Amino acid sequence: MICDKFKDECGVLGIYSTASKNLARRVAFGLISLQHRGQESAGIASYRDGKVYHYKEMGLVQDVFNNEILEGLKGHISVGHVRYSTTGESHVSNAQPLVIKYRGENIALAHNGNLINADKIRDKLEESGSIFQTSIDTEVIANLMAKNYSLGFKDAILKTVHEIKGAFALVIICEGKLIGVRDPNGLRPLCIGKLPDGGLVLTSESCALDVVGAELVRDVKNGEMVIIDENGMESILYDDTQPAAHCIFEYVYFARPDSVIDTVSVSSSRRWAGKLLAKEHPVEADIVIAVPDSGIDAAIGYAQESGIPYGIGLIKNKYIGRTFIQPDQETRELAVRLKLNVLKETVKGKRVVVIDDSIVRGTTSKKIVDALRKAGASEVHMRVSSSSVKYPCFFGIDTPNRQQLVSSFKSNDEVKEIIGADTLGYISVEGLLESVGKANCDMCTACFDGDYPMDVPEEVNKNMFD
Ligand code: SF4
Numbered sequence: 001m002i003c004d005k006f007k008d009e010c011g012v013l014g015i016y017s018t019a020s021k022n023l024a025r026r027v028a029f030g031l032i033s034l035q036h037r038g039q040e041s042a043g044i045a046s047y048r049d050g051k052v053y054h055y056k057e058m059g060l061v062q063d064v065f066n067n068e069i070l071e072g073l074k075g076h077i078s079v080g081h082v083r084y085s086t087t088g089e090s091h092v093s094n095a096q097p098l099v100i101k102y103r104g105e106n107i108a109l110a111h112n113g114n115l116i117n118a119d120k121i122r123d124k125l126e127e128s129g130s131i132f133q134t135s136i137d138t139e140v141i142a143n144l145m146a147k148n149y150s151l152g153f154k155d156a157i158l159k160t161v162h163e164i165k166g167a168f169a170l171v172i173i174c175e176g177k178l179i180g181v182r183d184p185n186g187l188r189p190l191c192i193g194k195l196p197d198g199g200l201v202l203t204s205e206s207c208a209l210d211v212v213g214a215e216l217v218r219d220v221k222n223g224e225m226v227i228i229d230e231n232g233m234e235s236i237l238y239d240d241t242q243p244a245a246h247c248i249f250e251y252v253y254f255a256r257p258d259s260v261i262d263t264v265s266v267s268s269s270r271r272w273a274g275k276l277l278a279k280e281h282p283v284e285a286d287i288v289i290a291v292p293d294s295g296i297d298a299a300i301g302y303a304q305e306s307g308i309p310y311g312i313g314l315i316k317n318k319y320i321g322r323t324f325i326q327p328d329q330e331t332r333e334l335a336v337r338l339k340l341n342v343l344k345e346t347v348k349g350k351r352v353v354v355i356d357d358s359i360v361r362g363t364t365s366k367k368i369v370d371a372l373r374k375a376g377a378s379e380v381h382m383r384v385s386s387s388s389v390k391y392p393c394f395f396g397i398d399t400p401n402r403q404q405l406v407s408s409f410k411s412n413d414e415v416k417e418i419i420g421a422d423t424l425g426y427i428s429v430e431g432l433l434e435s436v437g438k439a440n441c442d443m444c445t446a447c448f449d450g451d452y453p454m455d456v457p458e459e460v461n462k463n464m465f466d
Helices: 023-033 067-071 118-127 138-147 153-163 206-212 249-254 266-280 296-306 329-339 363-374 412-419 429-435
Strands: 010-016 041-048 051-058 077-083 098-102 105-115 166-174 177-182 191-194 200-203 215-219 224-229 232-237 287-290 314-316 340-342 351-356 379-384 423-426
Touching: 010 023, 010 105, 010 166, 010 177, 010 206, 023 041, 023 067, 023 077, 023 206, 041 105, 041 166, 051 105, 077 105, 077 166, 077 177, 098 138, 105 118, 105 138, 118 138, 138 153, 138 166, 153 166, 153 177, 153 224, 177 200, 191 206, 200 206, 200 224, 206 215, 249 266, 266 296, 266 379, 266 429, 287 296, 296 351, 329 340, 329 363, 340 363, 351 363, 363 379, 363 412, 412 423
Parallel strands: 287 351, 351 379, 379 423
Antiparallel strands: 010 077, 010 200, 041 051, 041 077, 098 105, 105 166, 166 177, 177 224, 191 200, 191 215, 224 232, 314 340
């Protein structure tokens, strides 16, 4: 693993427009802006004359698609997906959108999230004769839809989303309509945009709306299904009984800073978190630097609040592929050095506050602290703009198991010793909630406090330092 972070899940995008000449090209552009949510595979499916045409392959969006492929994907509805595997192996057979044919109807499905009851449903379906061609939980959704299809597409989807449990933001092409569904807790984001030509867009993050030329209209509500066709958009609130539990890590790390999620600007929330971090963990120092990219806004906030100047102290190499990185210790160490380098003149002889968005295993933090000292920093104070991560995620984020989360079994003082910092401070969960303006707690904070919004499949014991 090149970087000691939680891994993004997936990104989805769907557009309905009868006016656009090449929707697939627009979707490809939008997918590039969602590339941070998944770099393993990319795919697009488009609807034309009653049929769905699709193409998907392993790799980055720019490497997967060319003009010829996009020409073949013309249509007035188009959905796309970028993937990082959370369930199912990293193989093209598991790439999305998933396209199935059922009773003459072509259905394309793109999913961001993770189902916690997928295995159970899969077993049941297989017992009753269903055949699966992939190992992803999205195929469970597709199979349930097919099983319920005699009810008509709308009720088939509604029955399906009542049977599945977990995190899901779905964009679907079915019967010449573009459909979006968000899980009842709203764990994963999904928003709606409008194109100048009247077309409508569904996507994981609003940064993709900016790229495809759409205005943000609103977020898909928790437990809402929207159906878009030539008549406009129909909204069905299929489940409003669950408490909101939007993933707070979207603001900390996953989402792009230029996105607005559930009405909150990601960049502003990160700056605010940095300010609160400075209030909660002040320190005498000469310079504040960030671990790029997601630590930058928080570092600016910390500098503004503390009055300590902000400087660029770590340079990130953005052009590192994943494929040639082997998971052995030597290569991992090389990879960290390749990914981040210290700007020596910024830190030499200085007391440095370094802001990172999270500490997961602690291995990268240790290397950063070591590198800063080697470059001449006289003191290194690590400040973290998330709370300490103690519990794994079951909702579409790839996290190590609990034993590998350093804060799960070490106190903050011990983590400080492990990473070699002079001091260490994390923002509190309350501070983090305040930074996204949700002090009333309609967020999922389970990876910090183990308070999952639904029963999770593993025994998760309370942390020994709680
Ligand atoms: S457990 Fe953490 S990463 Fe997973 S949905 Fe909740 S806040 Fe997000």
